[in-house]
Amino acid sequence: MSMATNRAAAAAQSNNIPLGITLMVITTFVFAVQDGLSRHLASEYNVMMVVMIRYWFFAAFVIALAKRHAGGLRAAARTSQPVLQIFRGLLLAAEICVMIVAFTILGLVESHAVFTCYPLLVAALSGPVLGESVGWRRWAAIGVGFIGVLIILQPGMSVFDPAAVIPLVAAAMFAVYGLLTRYVGRKDKTATSFFWTGVTGSVAMTATGLWYWEPMIASDWLIMGCLCITGVTGHWLLIRCYEVAEASAVQPFAYLQLVFAAIIGISAFGETVRPNVAFGAALIVAAGLFTFWRERQKGRAR
Structure with a gap:
């Protein structure tokens, strides 16, 4: 296949921007509902158990997807970098646990306000981890985003709550997970990374979560079922979103x-919503949008 044919195929795959934006908006809503369900369940039951059950459904989903592709499970699991793939899966499972703990302590609003900085952390770490160039404009945007985080956390105030750092830790973990996903993507297909993410996380959370098993009332089992469905639906929508539209066009709508x-x-x-949280989150989002805009400009210049 010629280079021109490759470009034409890529354009054909990523030309439906309106559909991609619509899918991203729906995806963010589904994930927000998932976070609300997680917040409720984690306030009633152990976080490890909640995440474990969620991962069971996630693993079933990725295995079902793998079976539908050419080569089946064996092809999906084939990788030359199993250690990195396993570490990615473990890191994401740990990040989900940390973030849900943040929901129960800080609530959805403040947790997400801080977590929103993760794309900026990805941009900052892409240089040392992936060897990508980070220009002064992106560093300036990262600095503005960091100021936004400080405004939210208020580290110099007497009322500073150390628990506010929890979603920042989750954001850092998710940023490293994203960078590792990009790194392993140089050799492995998306289906392979997705398979290892679900299966590794499921095994790890089962080994941990079974120790915290506790009875769940019928109504909460219904909520748990909704949580599992939203998790699977959200991931499917996200995959579909990136299939129909280029990431740089739809990613800003993830905010x-x-x-x-x-x-x-x-x-x-x-x-x-405290005023400092609203203002800090606005700075983070603005910095993130600027970073994505710069990425798109650089992509067009190549």
Whole structure:
């Protein structure tokens, strides 16, 4: 296949921007609902057990997807970098646990306000981890985003809550996970990385979560079922989104998850939005959007 043919195929795959944006908006809403369900269940039951059951459904989903592709499970599992793939899966499982703990302590609004900085952490770490060039404009945007995080955390205030650092830790973990995903993607297909993510996380959470098993009432089993469905649906929508549209066009709309999570946190859990959280989150989002814009400009210049 010629280079021109490859470009034409890529264009054909990524030319439906309106559909991609629509799918991303729906995806962020589904993930926000998932976070609300996780917040409720984790306030009633151990986080490890909740994440374990969620991963069972996630693993079933990725295995079902793998079976549908050419070569089946064997092809999906084939990798030349199993250690990195396993580490990725373990890191994501740990990040989910940390973030859900943040939901129960800080609520959806403040947790997501801080977590929103993870794309900036990806941009900052892409240089040392992936060897990508990070220009002064992106470093300036990263600095602005970091100021936004400080405004939210208020580390110099007497009322500073150390628990506010928890979603920042989750953001750092997710950023490293994203960078490792990009790194292993140089050799492995998306289906392979997705397979290892689900299966590794499921094995790890089963080994951990079974120790924290506790009875669940019928109504909460229904909520757990909804949690599993939203998790699977969200991941499927995200995959579909990146299949129909280029990432640089749809990624800015991922910030809507913060908006949806805030709406759910306020309406369902009685949370409030403090002025410093709103202003800090606005700075982080603005810095993130600028970073994505610079990425797109650089991509066009190549």
